[in-house]
Amino acid sequence: MSAAANSSRQQTEAAEAFAGWLQGLSGGAAVDATSSGTAQDWLAAERQQAAERVRAQAVPTGKSESWRYTGLRSLIDQGFVQVDESLTALTPDDIEEILVPGLDAHRAVLVNGRYSEALSDLGTLPRGVRVGSLQRMIESDPDALQGVLTRIAGEGSHLFASLNTAAMQDGLVLLLERGALLERPIEVIHLSVGMEEPRVAQPRHLISLGDGAQAQVIERYVSLGDALYCTNSVLELSLGRDALLKHARVQQESPNAFHITGLYLSQDANSHYAGVNIGLGGTWARTDLVTRFSGEHAECDLQGLYLAGDKQLIDYHMDVRHGLPNCSSRERFKGILYGKGRAVFDGLVYVARDAQKTDAAMSNRNLILSANAEVDTKPQLEIYADDVKCSHGTTVGQIEPEMLFYLRSRGISASLARRMLCLGFAGEIIEALGPEALRDYVTEQVGERLERAPLD
Amino acid sequence: MLSVKGLKATVGDKEILRGLDLEVGPGEVHAIMGPNGSGKSTFAHVLSGREGYEVTAGSAKLDGTDLFELDPEERARLGLFLAFQYPVELPGVNNMYFLKAALNAIRKSRGEDELDAVSFMRLMKEKLKVLHLDDSLLKRPVNFGFSGGEKKRNEIFQMAMLEPKLAILDETDSGLDIDALRIVADGVNALRSPERSMIVVTHYQRLLDYIEPDYVHVLAKGQIIRSGGKELALELEEKGYGWIVDGEAA
Ligand SMILES: Nc1ncnc2c1ncn2[C@@H]1O[C@H](COP(=O)(O)OP(=O)(O)O)[C@@H](O)[C@H]1O
Numbered sequence A: 001m002s003a004a005a006n007s008s009r010q011q012t013e014a015a016e017a018f019a020g021w022l023q024g025l026s027g028g029a030a031v032d033a034t035s036s037g038t039a040q041d042w043l044a045a046e047r048q049q050a051a052e053r054v055r056a057q058a059v060p061t062g063k064s065e066s067w068r069y070t071g072l073r074s075l076i077d078q079g080f081v082q083v084d085e086s087l088t089a090l091t092p093d094d095i096e097e098i099l100v101p102g103l104d105a106h107r108a109v110l111v112n113g114r115y116s117e118a119l120s121d122l123g124t125l126p127r128g129v130r131v132g133s134l135q136r137m138i139e140s141d142p143d144a145l146q147g148v149l150t151r152i153a154g155e156g157s158h159l160f161a162s163l164n165t166a167a168m169q170d171g172l173v174l175l176l177e178r179g180a181l182l183e184r185p186i187e188v189i190h191l192s193v194g195m196e197e198p199r200v201a202q203p204r205h206l207i208s209l210g211d212g213a214q215a216q217v218i219e220r221y222v223s224l225g226d227a228l229y230c231t232n233s234v235l236e237l238s239l240g241r242d243a244l245l246k247h248a249r250v251q252q253e254s255p256n257a258f259h260i261t262g263l264y265l266s267q268d269a270n271s272h273y274a275g276v277n278i279g280l281g282g283t284w285a286r287t288d289l290v291t292r293f294s295g296e297h298a299e300c301d302l303q304g305l306y307l308a309g310d311k312q313l314i315d316y317h318m319d320v321r322h323g324l325p326n327c328s329s330r331e332r333f334k335g336i337l338y339g340k341g342r343a344v345f346d347g348l349v350y351v352a353r354d355a356q357k358t359d360a361a362m363s364n365r366n367l368i369l370s371a372n373a374e375v376d377t378k379p380q381l382e383i384y385a386d387d388v389k390c391s392h393g394t395t396v397g398q399i400e401p402e403m404l405f406y407l408r409s410r411g412i413s414a415s416l417a418r419r420m421l422c423l424g425f426a427g428e429i430i431e432a433l434g435p436e437a438l439r440d441y442v443t444e445q446v447g448e449r450l451e452r453a454p455l456d
Numbered sequence B: 001m002l003s004v005k006g007l008k009a010t011v012g013d014k015e016i017l018r019g020l021d022l023e024v025g026p027g028e029v030h031a032i033m034g035p036n037g038s039g040k041s042t043f044a045h046v047l048s049g050r051e052g053y054e055v056t057a058g059s060a061k062l063d064g065t066d067l068f069e070l071d072p073e074e075r076a077r078l079g080l081f082l083a084f085q086y087p088v089e090l091p092g093v094n095n096m097y098f099l100k101a102a103l104n105a106i107r108k109s110r111g112e113d114e115l116d117a118v119s120f121m122r123l124m125k126e127k128l129k130v131l132h133l134d135d136s137l138l139k140r141p142v143n144f145g146f147s148g149g150e151k152k153r154n155e156i157f158q159m160a161m162l163e164p165k166l167a168i169l170d171e172t173d174s175g176l177d178i179d180a181l182r183i184v185a186d187g188v189n190a191l192r193s194p195e196r197s198m199i200v201v202t203h204y205q206r207l208l209d210y211i212e213p214d215y216v217h218v219l220a221k222g223q224i225i226r227s228g229g230k231e232l233a234l235e236l237e238e239k240g241y242g243w244i245v246d247g248e249a250a
């Protein structure tokens, strides 16, 4: 057999294996959903459709562009199975070690994708703010979810998001009524704990801010130990008119974790979204950030910092679509790669013909500390309007020798000097995280990784 | 204190230092003057261990320790300090954090405890005042967005904080107006002591009106071709370098 035929046979086999695996993950859950009640017919229908989309959607292969960099074989080979039971054995003492020292926040905790009443510490929530379990809310008040849940990520969602829709069971819901104000931040801890067999959790989260509502949300993806597992999560975000959301996301999962997140954001007029994504953990971490505007003068600010070392692939995809005039978007991502680390930055800003006065800027800067590290950076602007302000730029560079020498000439060791320069590079993104306790914590997390990083 | 013998150094295949000798005793201030491109900065860089230069002959010892055996940070911990001709901007690296890391690294190598936060602050404020630098400088990234004068004063401020045994000031006067020059010179003079030696590299005699050297050397084409007292600087100011350099070549 020729090499080409051989490789195409392998492709087909991989695709079949993947399709089989996907159906295993979506099928059972969809049945579960239809049997769980009658009030949520709309939801059952959505899930059914999503399950069908999963079956119909072409399996992403090495050839399909948005999956070009993230080979799926390693994911399939793990033989992940769906998590069905909830873990109740953990006590607040068990999660002490993963907390951010000194962070003052309302705290919601999910374990392997399920909301944990026992571990959450919400304190007193202001009027007009609801926080809790998605599953509970589907059972008790599904009307509150209708028109939002599955609607934002609905059309155009990628395969994993469809899979999530078909299979979701629980997750976090945060609802702010019109004008509600959440002054203290709310911290959402997504904790994963290893199980005997490798499991996949598919939590679904929803954050919805009514007109003029304001909140600060800190999401953290953490693990206990070096567990091997997969998380396929979807977060739908809806911002009403004039709403303001500051959103910090820190992914610091186990070095063996597979992490897939789709974040779907819908912004109404004059709303402001400021997201900061920190990607530190996992062996295979893919994040899709998808933004749509439903009103003018909305602002979307996406910033990020990623670190990848040996056995790590960190993969960010952005899809910001300006369909209306007068909105602005900014993507500013920075990466530090060391060892054999790999990263992908794939950002698309699309400006439709009618989206005049769009202001869009995209930048991706990378610092490469070793010859074996690699980054694929691909910022794309697709512009069909003629009166816009759009820019993009990327850099891939190394530490400047004279900067290193300057520090060393003051008695600072080469390794600390390198770390100081990397933290200096990362600093402006970490600054944007908000609370000082969180900034200090992330600085420390980044510093620790750099300290362990091989020097070439 | 510093003993340099027969030092030769190349950049690429270009020989820049061609047999340089210099002896600096404790507490002495030596001025090195010379035309542009004569190798003054190269000499300073080679002593402090910057990459990109190859020492092909000779030696440099600080209190008997061979400098060329040491990494740049080890030389600094031994008490060598270079005030850069072109201080490097370090975006994102906080000035105060930087100074603390440097001071603690040096103290640690001397077997001293790290300074506590209060003493560190007090020390910094005191030294800032001498150099007429604003406290706000501490919160800014190292040299980033500093004016030319601020950068030079920041170098001397670092020197004041780190209290080296031997300081090399590489054209610290260039780009300073007369007021800034006086401030820098006051800062330097405040650090003169019987235990601390200095090599003041300058193109002009002007600085030496404020920092009085014990010895003046002329560096040309990679060698010290003339040494003398401070009156040599005045002679150079008057006649330029031509008469010595050409005289030597002839
Ligand atoms: N990194 C370098 N690469 C090539 N040539 C250099 C380098 N650094 C210095 N030189 C050359 O060495 C000579 C001496 O330079 P330098 O030491 O900077 O002189 P000075 O400080 O006396 O003005 C000059 O001819 C300069 O061009």
Ligand SMILES: [Mg+2]
Pocket: B040, B041, B042, B085, B170, B171
């Ligand atoms: Mg010079």
